[in-house]
Amino acid sequence: MTCPLCHQPTTWEGNTWRPFCSERCQLTDLGAWATDRYRIPGPDLTMDSSLPDSLEEDKDLETP
Numbered sequence: 001m002t003c004p005l006c007h008q009p010t011t012w013e014g015n016t017w018r019p020f021c022s023e024r025c026q027l028t029d030l031g032a033w034a035t036d037r038y039r040i041p042g043p044d045l046t047m048d049s050s051l052p053d054s055l056e057e058d059k060d061l062e063t064p
């Protein structure tokens with residue numbers, strides 16, 4: 001099989017870092033994962049903070 005990260009030939013049996021070829025590739029993949037997970041809340045938080053803002057503005061307009 002081939003390493004999903006660097007696409008170099010790697011062995012499955014006895015491979016501590018399978019399906020990757022080396023610890024470096026495994027760590028790199030985990031890092032990419034973490035980066036992806038951190039990237040998702042970014043835009044979400046921006047949208048979340050803008051939503052209550054517009055809701056509060058609506059309230060202010062309706063209250064008087």
Ligand SMILES: [Zn+2]
Nearest residue numbers: 003006021025
């Ligand atoms: Zn690799």
